[in-house]
Amino acid sequence: MQEDILIQKFKDLVPYASKNTLIGIGDDTAVIQLSRGKQLLATADMLMEDIHFRKRWGEPYLLGKKSILQNISDIAAMGGKPISALISIAIPDNYIETDILDIYRGIGDAAKKYKITICGGDTIKSSGGLVISVTMLGETDGCYPLRKRAKVGDIIAVTGSLGAAGAGLKLLEEGHSLDSANKVERSFILAQYLPKPRIREGQILNEIPVNAMMDISDGIGADLRRICKESGVGAVIEADKIPIHKNLEKVTDKPFELALTAGEDFELLITMNSDLFEDARKKITPIKLSPIGVITEEKDIMLLTSDGIYSRLADGFTHF
């Protein structure tokens, strides 16, 4: 298919347009009108074949969805609301038209669900694997948590549970697929493709307010290290308190290690004044908010196990 035809099909499959999108796909640029008193948020993520996913996994529709969901998660981690996205796709020769249209459908369905306008992008031929590059724009009223605002004495907490996306990745790499998987395995594979961006929770936590917040994309070890480095602090994490996904033991004999180092759960990792924690916990119900440790002056990240032994926390997820 030619670029112009592909763009036309893409436009057809991503029809949602909010009223602040004055001009969408098809001109030199999109035109977006922002409300007064709002600030623009902008984030970008690139997904590449054989780095973040494999063609043989065979779920182009879910991959399209994921490309949107993981970018929404970054907006959520600033307490913001996603409004619009630009998608650039490099398409290799070995992708057939149905694959591409399934990716577009996934993008369109995710965008519609979260009321995001796909307002532009680029479509090119790929000399290698498939590449999906997304820029997501969002808005906020001007208060937002930052990675560099963690304070000594802050409670460290995390939403939901950890490890499901990593378990899904493990299953896919072992050759499982949605068709061949049992119920538990299916839920993990779906978790790998369909993270739940914590938009509502991010906004609530931002209002509490929390001090530092980010979404966990590279594993809690690596991402907590980023918060600590930016804030010039350290942390102690209690191993028993980390909310490991309950079914992880069904697919790995090292559920703890998987939950800690696996990326792409896209849960929110926050640090906040301990006096505000109970209020935060109640307000984000039914989503669980688990306290897992404290921010320390000592610039190291230590893991405290139930037998009282401290060790340095391992780093997270690296792609293939």
Added chain:
Amino acid sequence: MQEDILIQKFKDLVPYASKNTLIGIGDDTAVIQLSRGKQLLATADMLMEDIHFRKRWGEPYLLGKKSILQNISDIAAMGGKPISALISIAIPDNYIETDILDIYRGIGDAAKKYKITICGGDTIKSSGGLVISVTMLGETDGCYPLRKRAKVGDIIAVTGSLGAAGAGLKLLEEGHSLDSANKVERSFILAQYLPKPRIREGQILNEIPVNAMMDISDGIGADLRRICKESGVGAVIEADKIPIHKNLEKVTDKPFELALTAGEDFELLITMNSDLFEDARKKITPIKLSPIGVITEEKDIMLLTSDGIYSRLADGFTHF
């Protein structure tokens, strides 16, 4: 190099930050404050190795610049002002650190020159060739020309001259380089890497106003076809009036064909009411504005040669 180190080096090399960039690279999203009464423009372009450039051409610094310049051109084609960009880069194993830092330097220098803040992006490992995906944000006060606004009877005009970027591509593909090239060849190779975004001219033409405007990225044939299709009109172009770059004959025996079908000149292609043309021409001096034809009701794009023969205009540039 690890992603975090690469991001740090990237931050160091793209230091410009405008005062409306409240938060730049390094958090979940950038935060950009827009002035009141302004509209946001957003555009994205992806550059991929062996589709848009070759590693053996060996000019990573210029490639970094180009990735910014061609995106600025899209903002210029809406009569807008570029303000900020997000850059996602996929880096293959066979690129050494100096290559990557040279790309960053090129991006940083182009951004600084045009007062654009690099406010975020993504850095990943590539499973194939190098990929540079840029999203450029800009602003406008709310009036902008669109591809779909060409009207029957409009003069069609183009800024500058055509073919230099295409000549540069031809020379590079033939194995020439900046080092081995003579003066004329060098100027063409530089034109391939360093398009001049027509920001000032775009703003002036927008104020005239013109009806339709776009930047020529895929050749005047393909791009005029887009304007005509969007506007539901056709065109007649006079072959003698097309502003072919004066030195093209030194590198090709088909200068006319090259000028017509070569992409990436990033000159502005406009259609406008003929009564306004002289005013427009004067105001954008010293940049040349050449009238090349008229918009017609008949939905075809015809080329009229000096001997009075009409033929259908060939389509433009396709990448490797």
